[in-house]
Amino acid sequence: MGKIFYLMGKSSSGKDTIYKELLQGFPKMKRIVLYTTRPRREGECDGVEYFFTDEEKLQQFRKQGQLIEERSYHTQYGVWSYFTADDGQINLRQEDYLVIGTLESYRAMKEYFGAESLVPLYIEVEDGLRLTRALEREKRQSQPRYDELCRRFLADSKDFSEENLRAAGIEKRFQNVDLEECIEAIEREIRGCDFL
Ligand SMILES: Nc1ncnc2c1ncn2[C@@H]1O[C@H](COP(=O)(O)OP(=O)(O)OP(=O)(O)O)[C@@H](O)[C@H]1O
């Protein structure tokens, strides 16, 4: 059976950056594209970072019993939902997958597919450094959302508390100070797993 390698970490811990590098290092690994109702950021493409969708589509998946997991956040700009749908993307008999998600979605995926199918890859960056990176990234946007950055920073402290990490069974942490070293450590972890 295939595995779902699940990248997690607080905002600006480097998930997207590491994800893109890992996909190059493991070209056979498939992506699972999640859905979101949040507005697209500059540089993001539909079907790459997410399927950018709306509340109506979310309701439709829900009605059809195709929601694997969903989470909604009360942001500075209204409610933004993120979800994984059983939309035909996932076939663990034939493929391995690399996904970005949250602790909450990781737990829901473990429940849905079974713990043996999930490999957690938790990325960590010291808060001060992470906030600096978040601010630099936001400054580059034509319409920086600093209030959302702050909300997210505070929300992450609660959502990724030590208690929640323990409850999700996260034991190993990959420090993203030096990007190359972090990617190499994750690649070693993946190679050590029994995947297709
Ligand atoms: N090791 C690193 N050294 C310096 N900058 C880094 C490093 N890793 C990532 N970055 C930068 O930090 C910023 C945040 O990274 P990225 O967007 O990959 O984080 P993320 O975890 O996907 O964030 P979010 O969950 O908010 O989308 C980006 O500008 C990225 O280029």
Ligand SMILES: Nc1nc2c(ncn2[C@@H]2O[C@H](COP(=O)(O)O)[C@@H](O)[C@H]2O)c(=O)[nH]1
């Ligand atoms: N734990 C929390 N996760 C959140 C929150 N707001 C969004 N998110 C999750 O982050 C990722 C990436 O979001 P992005 O908009 O930067 O691409 C996504 O999986 C969301 O579920 C939050 O307040 N707490």
